[in-house]
Each structure stands twice: as structure tokens, then as C-alpha cells.
Amino acid sequence: MPRSSALTRLERLDRLTATLKQDRPHTIADLAKEHGVSNRTLTRDLQILRDQGLPIEADRGRGGGVRLDHHWGVGRLNLSYPEAVDLLISLAVAEQMQSPLFLAKLGSVRRQLTASFSPDKRARVARLKSRILIGTSASPHVQSTKASAPPRAVQRLHQAFLDQSALTIRYQREDTTPSTRTIEPHYLLLNYPIWYVLAFDHLRKSPRTFRCDRIISATGTEDRFKLLPQDRFKDTIEANTLI
Incomplete structure (x- = not known):
């Protein structure tokens, strides 16, 4: 044989x-x-x-x-490192949303999962968690316009967010007009159930907010970026997260 x-x-x-x-x-x-x-x-x-x-x-x-x-x-569940990171961040999001049901043991699960990481990976996960923001629930009007982004576009946004690399997206604006942008995905914001990416927009040369469910397609690049502080996105959050 x-x-x-x-x-x-x-x-x-x-x-x-x-x-x-x-x-x-x-x-x-x-x-x-x-x-x-x-x-x-x-x-x-x-x-x-x-x-x-x-x-x-x-x-x-x-x-x-x-x-x-x-x-x-x-x-004996055996998760890969990326799977464990996604699970840990999901647990952190659930905790921050403070739902009273089925969350009594989340803190214990999160601590055990975190303890399984090496110190350097724990630090990396902590940095990722600090880049995920939880806001208020979206208005009924915004919720009524929620769409489903193509899975491949979501996957590429996810990878670019983890890698801190720029992403070229095809984006549908509120008036349904499409545009092509190259963005740096610095933070993710959840106004339940709508996710937003807080990004530096190369076209506008300034921070912008994009609804994740309006991303039609995405292509990754190898261009890395340095993380900007959250306060750089304060104005764009206040101006754009209700649409």
C-alpha cells in the first residue's frame, strides 16, 4: 500500500x-x-x-x-484559534447586550476559554474586543430596512477587520446608488440588529460609517493600517448610525 x-x-x-x-x-x-x-x-x-x-x-x-x-x-471540544476568537468575541457581545435570558454562565465560559489562550493571544483578543462597540437598538424604521449581505463580502470584511488591512467594497448608499470605496475597517458597531463598520474612507479622506448589510461585494488588499482612536469616529457615529 x-x-x-x-x-x-x-x-x-x-x-x-x-x-x-x-x-x-x-x-x-x-x-x-x-x-x-x-x-x-x-x-x-x-x-x-x-x-x-x-x-x-x-x-x-x-x-x-x-x-x-x-x-x-x-x-473536549477542539476549536481552532480563529474559531475560539470568534466565539469569545460573540460571548463578549452577548454579555454587553445584557440580555437576562440564558446568560448566567457566559462569564464562566468566557473566562475558561480565555484561560486556554497563551498570554500573547489573550492580549490580541482583548485588543479585538476593544474594537467592537455596542450601541442602542436601531430604530424601527432602520430595522425594517435590514438586508442580508452576501456571505463572501461578510467573510472578507471579517478578515480585513482581524488583519487590520484595507478593503475595497462595492457599497449601496441609502438612495440605492452604488459606489466603490477603499476603506480601513477600524471598529465594528452594533446597533441591534444592524452592524456598522467604522472606517477610514480613502475616497473622502476621512472617517465614515458604513452599514455592513449594504456592502454588495468586497475585495481584500495587503495594505495594513494603524488603528485610529475611537474618538476620531465620534462625529461620524452621531451623524450616520440612525440610517
């Missing part, structure tokens, strides 16, 4: 993990056949997963096999 590439093995380990999460035991032979490898390779894969912390148990005798420990669950 030819040696698997590193990528193929990683993909196989992901599929094997998903199989083991099913609530039934699997024999080595069945798993090997399902994943197209020898029994010996499958046994090595299982050991790699054990070394990564998955509690794989072996039941001997007729009807036995390998499976995950029945007590294994959300406590």
Missing part, C-alpha cells in the same frame, strides 16, 4: 474521528475497510488520535470494538 501524504492522513483522521463519535462500537477491520487502509495503519491512526487526547476505548469479546468514552463530550 503506498504511503499516504500528510494531507491525506489528516483528512482520514478527521473522518475517523467523526466515525468514532457515532454511538456504537466499530471493529478495527470494519474501520480499516471503511477508510481504505490496512488494519496496521488503522491501529496507528487510533494511537495518533489517543495521543491528541481523544479517549478511545476498546471493548473485547464478541460484539466488541473501539469507540469514544461515553463520558466524552463538549468538554
Whole structure:
């Protein structure tokens, strides 16, 4: 059997993990056949997963096999760093909104998640959180005009915000006229349920506020920017967040 590439093995380990999460035991032979490898390779894969912390148990005798420990669950949730950052920031936003329901344990969850980061990553997350502002709820009129931004545009805005890099957007103004702008996304503001990006607009050479749901398309650039203080956006927030 030819040696698997590193990528193929990683993909196989992901599929094997998903199989083991099913609530039934699997024999080595069945798993090997399902994943197209020898029994010996499958046994090595299982050991790699054990070394990564998955509690794989072996039941001997007729009807036995390998499976995950029945007590294994959300406590073993394995998030990538970007996923963990997004979750942590979402928790912080939920806390700042001060909803009384289902939030009793958010502080504990946030602290445990934060503790899992290295000191330098904790500092980075703290900086990101300071760039997300929570305002008042949007007016009924503004809420009635809420639209859905294209997912790809949202993803690129998200990445540019994290990377502190400029972004070229196609933007639909309030009068529905489209315009093309290159912006630096310094802060995000939530006037529930409307998100705004507080940005430095290269066209106007000044801070501007853009509704995220009016961004039609977005293209990232490699141009990085230095963060401006929040007070530079005070006037544009007061003038534009109610539309």
C-alpha cells in the first residue's frame, strides 16, 4: 500500500474521528475497510488520535470494538484559534447586550476559554474586543430596512477587520446608488440588529460609517493600517448610525 501524504492522513483522521463519535462500537477491520487502509495503519491512526487526547476505548469479546468514552463530550471540544476568537468575541457581545435570558454562565465560559489562550493571544483578543462597540437598538424604521449581505463580502470584511488591512467594497448608499470605496475597517458597531463598520474612507479622506448589510461585494488588499482612536469616529457615529 503506498504511503499516504500528510494531507491525506489528516483528512482520514478527521473522518475517523467523526466515525468514532457515532454511538456504537466499530471493529478495527470494519474501520480499516471503511477508510481504505490496512488494519496496521488503522491501529496507528487510533494511537495518533489517543495521543491528541481523544479517549478511545476498546471493548473485547464478541460484539466488541473501539469507540469514544461515553463520558466524552463538549468538554473536549477542539476549536481552532480563529474559531475560539470568534466565539469569545460573540460571548463578549452577548454579555454587553445584557440580555437576562440564558446568560448566567457566559462569564464562566468566557473566562475558561480565555484561560486556554497563551498570554500573547489573550492580549490580541482583548485588543479585538476593544474594537467592537455596542450601541442602542436601531430604530424601527432602520430595522425594517435590514438586508442580508452576501456571505463572501461578510467573510472578507471579517478578515480585513482581524488583519487590520484595507478593503475595497462595492457599497449601496441609502438612495440605492452604488459606489466603490477603499476603506480601513477600524471598529465594528452594533446597533441591534444592524452592524456598522467604522472606517477610514480613502475616497473622502476621512472617517465614515458604513452599514455592513449594504456592502454588495468586497475585495481584500495587503495594505495594513494603524488603528485610529475611537474618538476620531465620534462625529461620524452621531451623524450616520440612525440610517
